[in-house]
Amino acid sequence: MLTTRVIPCLDVRDGRVVKGVRFQNLRDSGDPVERAAAYEADGADEIVMLDVSATPEGRRTAAETVRRLRGALSIPLTVGGGVSSVEDASRLLDAGADKVAVNTAAVRRPGLISELAGTFGAQCVVLAIDAGAGPGGSFPVFVRSGGEGTSLDARDWALRGQELGAGEVLLTSMRADGTQRGYDLELLRAVAGAVGVPVIASGGASTAADMVSAVSAGADAVLAASILHDGLTTVRALKAELSRAGVRVRMEAGAC
């Protein structure tokens, strides 16, 4: 049986981990490689790094950060942020990413997803969706780090992304992101119930109980940032609680 993944997420700007609340007010949260290595030692199942740099200089730093992360990690590394072509993805994969996440550029040009899947395989392509909360229980998709609305609905866009070849969906609730009030379970149910590829729940994690709820709502993996960066809990403690709650997790890190 496949286990539920617990995935620390590093938002990285100009080579440093940052984290905000609802995509705003970014705070420095340390060196990405030190952070990631500590999370792996603590039982993290995968690392997601999202490059939130706004400048070309920052982007170049991101590839270097990926290279340093790869040298330090022996678990999967997913990298996103600013990927808008096969060349961009290739550069990150060559630097040591195992999967690439696409967001804004895929909304602008959905064919990007099929180009990436055709070149690297579906298992390599993660469709990152930032979803807001609209009227009547709708989930409008936002791009440019939440700064720009679109006419897409998260559920429809996830399905379309899967058709185009995305092998996984990284689903972030903008309403919940950084608030530590729990994942947006309605959003999760809507998307995870529609697609056949794995779904990573993101945004709002506070406790292991939130993660258990996310798994019940259909999540295959749970992402967390603030609560880990701020030292409110640890991957190990979260996984121990998940396991006690009957969620299957990989529990051998440190034992070997």
Place this chain on the structure above:
Amino acid sequence: MDEPVLIVRTGTANLASVEAALRRIGAATRLTQDPRDVERGGPLVLPGVGAFGAAMETLARCGLVEPLRRRVERGLPTLAICLGLQLLFESSEESPGVAGLGAAPGVVRRFNAAPRVPQLGWNRVEPGADFSAAPAGYAYYANSFRVAEPPAGWRTATSDYGGRFVGAMERGGVLACQFHPELSGPWGLTLMRSWLARSAAVAREGVAPC
């Protein structure tokens, strides 16, 4: 390790993680598409990401199909990873009409009763009788296709994802993994280290009996 571990370039596959893992266990690495390298007896990694048909096409274009098949049949030290394992078989549902290396009997098929495809994440690997490459543990998988029936003549370990499938198989100096040992934490690195140590023994003492 004096002799570098050769890594076969099967196409657009991302090799950074394989290289990084080998470096971490103290091995030097070199990429190759040269049939003469494949025919030599040193340790060799057959990685693979992407489609079955595209990878076989690359191997054919480089003249690597026969050298690889012979190498696996002779039991020379070879670590096949993910698609690399699938390429050892006769064919795959992923690319109908394309012949694989045919070094192991059987056909690769898509998961047909799995909750979600691709399988992405950590699954428990259970060694079968005589499987010696690793103890039970968790390994990281990223695959939509798999071999359901353990092939005759190979010692296997299996995992369960909507039914059991071949997680790893070994014979002589050949170890083929459907999972990614290079992404499977300390457990995966231990498995790679033991394969490499065995490779050195195979090189010293000649080819291990099957």
